[in-house]
Amino acid sequence: MTQGRKDRFDVAVLGAGAAGMMCAAVAGQRGARVVLIDHATRLAEKIRISGGGRCNFTNLQAGPANYLSNNPHFCRSALARYTPQDFLALLRRYDIGWHEKHRGQLFCNNSAEDIINLLRAECDAGSVHWQTGCTIDEIRKEGDDFLLLTKQGTVRAGAVVVATGGLSIPKIGATDFGYRIARQFGLKVVDTRPALVPLTFDGQAWQPFVPLAGVSMEVDIATGSGKMAGAFKEDLLWTHRGLSGPAVLQISSFWRPGTPID
Numbered sequence: 001m002t003q004g005r006k007d008r009f010d011v012a013v014l015g016a017g018a019a020g021m022m023c024a025a026v027a028g029q030r031g032a033r034v035v036l037i038d039h040a041t042r043l044a045e046k047i048r049i050s051g052g053g054r055c056n057f058t059n060l061q062a063g064p065a066n067y068l069s070n071n072p073h074f075c076r077s078a079l080a081r082y083t084p085q086d087f088l089a090l091l092r093r094y095d096i097g098w099h100e101k102h103r104g105q106l107f108c109n110n111s112a113e114d115i116i117n118l119l120r121a122e123c124d125a126g127s128v129h130w131q132t133g134c135t136i137d138e139i140r141k142e143g144d145d146f147l148l149l150t151k152q153g154t155v156r157a158g159a160v161v162v163a164t165g166g167l168s169i170p171k172i173g174a175t176d177f178g179y180r181i182a183r184q185f186g187l188k189v190v191d192t193r194p195a196l197v198p199l200t201f202d203g204q205a206w207q208p209f210v211p212l213a214g215v216s217m218e219v220d221i222a223t224g225s226g227k228m229a230g231a232f233k234e235d236l237l238w239t240h241r242g243l244s245g246p247a248v249l250q251i252s253s254f255w256r257p258g259t260p261i262d
């Protein structure tokens, strides 16, 4: 940890979503001087809408095989060092009630807001400095430090963590900022595409199935071949616009346009 300038932080975490808040909290509690910056004024909007408002915060069977990555080993050490049981221990400390819904999926009894409050309290326990409603215009390297030029002035930090999330739901704050910063600093970025999403259909073609909206059924669902083959036994949910539920969200990560889903 570097001592000295008061306006200098050890770590600037960009993005106050699930990843950024957890990272800031842990770094702060380990003694780093941390600033957490977000352009939104409301914290962690994606957590708020997750799991239908109750946040499916972990799965008892979560393991490396559940993660898709060009580097399948990437998640191994993280999952080994922080297990679903570790997160449950944290929930117990905050007296947050939860229940298992189906196949190891854990949800809050009350509301996703409980998880946001927990993360906020964990950040406070690490004396994290908040800078919300703050747009970052540019990031520069100056010697060993990073300079963040923001609408609220310049922030100097020894390390920058980019946790500005993926591209889904721009109307609640998602941007391609993380990808742009990665490219600026010469990091390779793989092509992005939707994953864990419902499948929607052309309105006219879907009309005959609209009366089924709300019906849920267990299905065997599969698509693709070779390395990109996906097959699940899960619940499928009919909706007014198409198909959703765990089976469809899972298979969407494997589906390629033009490939049948069986």
Ligand SMILES: Cc1cc2nc3c(=O)[nH]c(=O)nc-3n(C[C@H](O)[C@H](O)[C@H](O)COP(=O)(O)OP(=O)(O)OC[C@H]3O[C@@H](n4cnc5c(N)ncnc54)[C@H](O)[C@@H]3O)c2cc1C
Pocket: 014, 015, 016, 017, 018, 019, 020, 037, 038, 039, 040, 043, 044, 045, 046, 047, 049, 050, 051, 052, 055, 056, 057, 058, 134, 135, 136, 163, 164, 165, 166, 168, 169, 172, 173, 174, 175, 176, 177
């Ligand atoms: C409808 C829906 C339901 C979901 N349900 C679940 C669920 O039940 N369980 C589950 O595990 N996952 C669920 N997910 C996925 C989960 O919400 C995300 O994977 C997770 O919240 C991502 O967290 P994150 O911190 O990486 O990114 P985000 O939560 O997207 O946070 C990124 C933050 O960065 C900020 N930001 C973006 N650009 C900038 C910028 N230029 N400058 C400053 N700040 C910026 C944003 O305002 C945001 O606060 C769901 C997602 C959706 C869309």
